[in-house]
Amino acid sequence: MGSNPAAPTISGQSSLLEDWPEEEFGRLAQLAERLLYTQDVGGSIPSPPTTSPQTSIRNRPRRLSVRDLMSPDGDARWRTSRCRLKKTAAAHRKIQAEVDAKPKPPQKEEAPQTGARKYPVPPFAKQHQPKPGSEEDLDPQPMYDEPFYNGSGKLEGKVAIVTGGDSGVGRSIAVLCAREGADVAIIYLAEHEDEEQTRLAIADEGKEALLISGDITSRQFCKEAIAEVVNKFGRLDVLVNNEAFQLHVDKFEDLTEEHFDRTLKTNLYGMFHMCREAVPHMRSGAAIVNNGSITGLQGNKALLDYSLTKGGIHAFTRSLPAHLLPRGIRVNAVAPGPVWTPLNPADKQAEDVAQFGSQTPMKRPAQPEEIAPAFVFLASSQMSSYITGEILPVIGGYSGG
Secondary structure (H helix, E strand, O other): OOOOOOOOOOOOOOOOHHHOOHHHHHHHHHHHHHHHHHHHHOOEEOOOOOOOOOOOOOOOOEEOOHHHHHOOOHHHHHHHHHHHHHHHHHHHHHHHHHHHHOOOOOOOOOOOOOOOOOOOOOOOOOOOOOOOOOOOOOOOOOOOOOOOOOOOOOOOOOEEEEEOOOOHHHHHHHHHHHHOOOEEEEEEOOOHHHHHHHHHHHHHOOOOOEEEEOOOOOHHHHHHHHHHHHHHHOOOOEEEEOOOOOOOOOOHHHOOHHHHHHHHHHHHHHHHHHHHHHHHHOOOOOEEEEEOOOHHHHOOHHHHHHHHHHHHHHHHHHHOHHHHHHHOOEEEEEEEOOEOOOOOOOOOOHHHHHOOOOOOOOOOOEOHHHHHHHHHHHHOHHHHOOOOOOEEEEOOOOOOO
16 A cells, blocks of 8 residues: 655654654744735735736736745735734724714704795604594694796696595695696595595695595405596596505504405505506506605504515516506606605504604604605606606605614
């Protein structure tokens, strides 16, 4: 049998450990320390200058190897590498010291006011309402009429349906659609006092609203509502799926099947039924705009079911254009952050309503009139003809982590 090849040696010494002198072990330990250090910090040996624009393997800097460190000038290379790295570390500390020496800017506690008019900020009055909530009883009253918004015919000659159009964001969308020249049909559940205020606001824009009360979780109702709109106006160009159900639950086990089912039926089935019945009446240039949510982007512990439906709305919005774009119909969604609407006091406890929206970078909730223009933008073929399948967040800024 052949013998094993001799193990590598250092300085010509025997490969047997017991024959190695003590100083050889010391040199080996020092060598290992150098090698590990240069590998950790990325020490390298500069390559000779090259005039070639191409970077080849031969021209790249290489790491210090055992052979480099054991060469006659290995000690010099080691010292050079350590010196360079010490200078880099010193430069890091210099930058750090300069930053540390600068005073921190004062933190402003008041909410930024970035709009054309001043918007209310928390704390609000503690208030809680029975479902589905009343805008007339909300304090302060939501700001929906956007007095500084000048219509310019962006929806002239169009017919728009807004579900949940009696209050909140839906009311503001309906009013701005009318201001842009559209005939508007509002679908709402049962808030007749809120509906009447919306009707009057649309009348102020020179339009007569078609008001339809009913439950969008029923496909038959949706079919009949769409037919009524088409019979009255002769066409359908814009569908805004805005109506929603939400209710906070602090403990997962308290989310009942009935509650879960109600949220899905209203937010997902309602949207599906409305789209399913509306699309056959839509022509090229029409648009569907869904109301998503920041909860569909980030999730929400207390709104698990609601977040699920809003994420579903976003996925639906991404997918439906594959069917409808060949027909010239666009589909998009707006994903609002917290908005001051009747949905909130009918969902949250009074103490939570008082601080609603205070955790956003704006330190306040949006008012409906700050969200509605995004819907008009996506509904108008004059402004967004090349946009489909998009989710537009309007959430009051990002904290940056």
